[in-house]
Amino acid sequence: MNDRPVVTMPGETLLPNDADVDALVRAEHGDPFSILGPHPDGDGLVIRSYLPNALGVEVLERTGGRVLAAMEQGQVPGFFFTRLTNPQPYLLRIRWAGGEQVTEDPYSFGPQLGEVDMHLFSEGNHREIGLVFGAQVLEVDGVQGVRFAVWAPNARRVSVVGSFNGWDGRRHPMRSRFPSGVWEIFIPRLQPGESYKYEILGQHGILPLKADPIALATEHPPGTASVIARPLDYEWKDEAWLQQRAARQSVQAPMTIYELHAGSWRRDGGDDGRLYDWHELAERLIPYVVDMGFTHIELMPIMEHPFGGSWGYQLLSQFAPSARYGNAHDFAAFVDACHNAGIGVILDWVPAHFPTDAHGLGEFDGTALYEYAHPFEGFHQDWDTYIYNLGRTEVHGFMLASALHWLREFHVDALRVDAVASMLYRDYSRKEGEWIPNRHGGRENLEAIDFLRHLNDVVATETPGALVIAEESTAFPGVSKPTSEGGLGFAYKWNMGWMHDTLKYIQEDPINRQYHHDKLTFGMVYAYSEHFVLPISHDEVVHGKGSLVDKMPGDRWQKFANLRSYLSFMWAHPGKKLLFMGCEFGQWREWNHDRELDWHLLEEADHRGTQNLVRDLNRLYSQEPALHELDADPSGFQWLIGDDRANSVFAWLRKSSTGHPLLVVGNFTPVVRENYRIGVPVDSRWLEIFNSDAECYGGSNVGNGGGILAEEVPAHGQERSLSLTLPPLGVIILRPQV
CATH class of the missing domain: 2.60.40.10 (Immunoglobulins)
Incomplete structure (x- = not known):
């Protein structure tokens, strides 16, 4: 387009040159505020607007609404201009084919961000x-x-x-x-x-x-x-919870986590029913979690994600709760209700990668902005996702602010960081020649490590009492060590090694367990190297792995007995606990995110018995200081029997901070063992306070009649001992009578 002669008045050009107008028409002008809006011209004010498809525009007085001028059309349809002799605030009255619109001029406002x-x-x-x-x-x-x-x-x-x-x-x-x-x-x-x-x-x-x-x-x-969301103006009622949170979430406190997927725990109308919103979920979930004795829930990612089949782990909205369950106010009310029921809320949070959907963050401005540019750094082959470039300061800050957003705005108690291992190593799940070393030639992702340390320091400072938990599956040192000591600074690390070893053991036929004995003992070799959560998560009951109960060997009775003994072993082992929904009552089928859990199974005695067992384990775990106070202190655990391979029997002491012991004994064969002698440190009657083989759990009710007296028979380095009856595929816990 050739430049036209401009229309001028004293001191100002009313019409810009044709090149500027042409750029506006083609939506290619990089500085529209230089053309549009009000521009002083000496004593007057030139006003320009580009309103494609507008039929006409008038300038009105802002306060009285009086017409100040009718705007003229410039070089192209939709481009309007006028000049006010007296500069003043104004409105635009725009005539469209469908009616009139009165508004302030967006281009009359100055720079917004400070x-x-x-x-x-x-x-x-x-x-x-x-x-x-x-x-x-x-x-x-x-x-x-x-x-x-x-x-x-x-x-x-x-x-x-x-x-x-x-x-x-x-x-x-x-x-x-x-x-x-x-x-x-x-x-x-x-x-x-x-x-x-x-x-x-x-x-x-x-x-x-x-x-x-x-x-x-x-x-x-x-x-x-x-x-466009309304500002979150929720009136919180959880002050008492927040004041107690640091103590409730300390490493000395009991912590049992119920992991769940909000869209498939329950649905309105069963499998094909609609998803419950946060209010409806709160009405049903919170009483259940309280009744079951869990201290926390952990929600699989509830940030908005385009594909439900990703379970939320491929999310695009790091600041927005998913519209599937309601708005931000609804989610805040859910968290508040949890807190007022004494339940902590953990959110899964994903700073490692994001999906490639065209409307998302990938090549956001036409370049690799949020992700690394090179596919050897910026593309995750396993998940077909982009990898955040946390070495870029703006991306680092974006993710840091996301974490704080959930912790501060929604009073969330902890973030569980997904896929930390993939963040720590540049060669994670990559073949030789398909990854780029760091600046020192190593495999560590130094910028991601810096980000995680910064994240944990900032969270500790700005949201006291809140936790950050790592899902980390490698032997990276110091994941839960303070950053001041060279660690990553997480509060806890998921103990993936313990999970793999113990599941492998329990899936063995009992006759073969003697050859895999160390799978159950090895976890204690490194139990105090980190602050651990013992996780039986959703990952263990999907993708053909089978449900937890279906992993167990034997007939139906033995499957449930093995499940009960495994869960009892887990609750009596050092470390905080995490159990995925459905595992608490022995759901047979694998988890399916499109169906609710099989709640009808609770009509059957063995499923109901497993649920009773988990409820009682949670109560016992919370009430007995020996089972949680010294989770991170080697003085809280003592092996008594760790080498009885032939009988697949294990026995150990858990101790409280005051030294009060509990005796835990597990028999992982289907054989009842009579007169099995175990040394104990206290001359007393020992009460059998828990037995996974109890009839109320679906067991055969073999046990020790509620208690047994210690005898002056030395065993296992102790001066006294108990002669116990060990139930088949059972775990018992005894406490000295005070």
């Missing part, structure tokens, strides 16, 4: 990104509206699009804030509930519409748009 926000964001240290960036409902210069801010440093132009502007990227192009790479705009009179995305012009053309990385709400899948 320099401190920009500086903190650019250095990766902005702790409140979720309250500043994205779509924020607020008031500017007395005008209600929504401020949008998004990071896209390599974009040529970014626009907010939604139904409010016909999804037309020419209507609301944003202001670029150099050199941060942040784009922003305040759109007056926009209301919560509107859907929106960003239209981004990259170096090589228009990208697929992108969801907001810092959206606080989203459409219900399969919708992919972001949604």
